[in-house]
Amino acid sequence: MADYSNYGLLIDYKYCDNCGSCVVACQEEKGLAADQYGIKVFEKGPWKKDDATMEDGWDWDYIPVPTDRCDMCAERLDAGKKPMCVKHCLTFCMDYGPIEVLAKKAADLGEKVAIYKVR
Template identity: 50%
Template structure:
């Protein structure tokens, strides 16, 4: 069962394709194979209000492929997926489905992908609590383990 998700804010994806190339370099993918690709919806003109600008629809949407394993090897080392790390627009995020779904609710023009059944246990993955109406009524339950920042090596 999928446990983790990529959250992509496509209001800001500029189509730089750093995610595409970072993934290929990380996983040694040859020409003709991809772990993530950027799809264009547009450009096409929505209305005649203006000659350009916001009268045009153009969204670039990175979509993980069947070859995406959410960078399982990097996750095992405690690192973010390489696409998320390198995104020039800082428009990609990674976390548990619950954590990313809560962020999805914060603004429009985002998309959530659960590319694979990666169910590796990651520190902090079970700490996230979805805020509910009941939670507003009383103190939020404390997480069992306070998340610790990773120790810096000398």
Template identity: 45%
Template sequence: MTKGLLIDYTWCTGCHACETACKRELGLPREQFGIKLAEYIWPMDEGKDFAHTDNWQYTYFPMPLDACDLCEERTAKGKLPSCVHHCQANCLFYGEIEDLMERFLEHPRQSLFHL
């Protein structure tokens, strides 16, 4: 009965809603986060000028940190973790690891997290 977080980061738009929702839920001070976006943006077309560059590594990844307790209090009351509830791109999923695993195997480039 292990709960986890599935991160389908292909769709993460970098909107930071997970960070802000988490900070409020856990009451974290300004420098601290329970989930934090990692970002990597770079043109992958070597030697092409800007106008002809079509291939981008343009990736945001919401990274759960040590403060994350998968919103124990919320989930005990049947709610979703605050980051999952508010994720604007719907790229975060919460549930039983076994159930998440099905979705995880549906397509590549996802990440699975548990405590």
């Protein structure tokens, strides 16, 4: 297995809609039970938007966060494939790669971006 210690996951969470596909894909790939997670989506909100009307007055953020079980699907990376969470993200808000590359990409994406260095 190659060394992925300088790799991470980038999540542009302004686009995450809490569909859960990353969670389920990870659980299936790793054989985890329903209450075990390699990645888990956390909800932040609701909060009232500053310039909101009643119809669109509230906002939420959904933030996928890798857990200590995440190894970024190292076996898949060895085979030239994407991590399961990245592959199955329906909003394409996840990416993976070397931390330096992700940091440059994050700088272009805006403020609702997180980079996670996984073990």
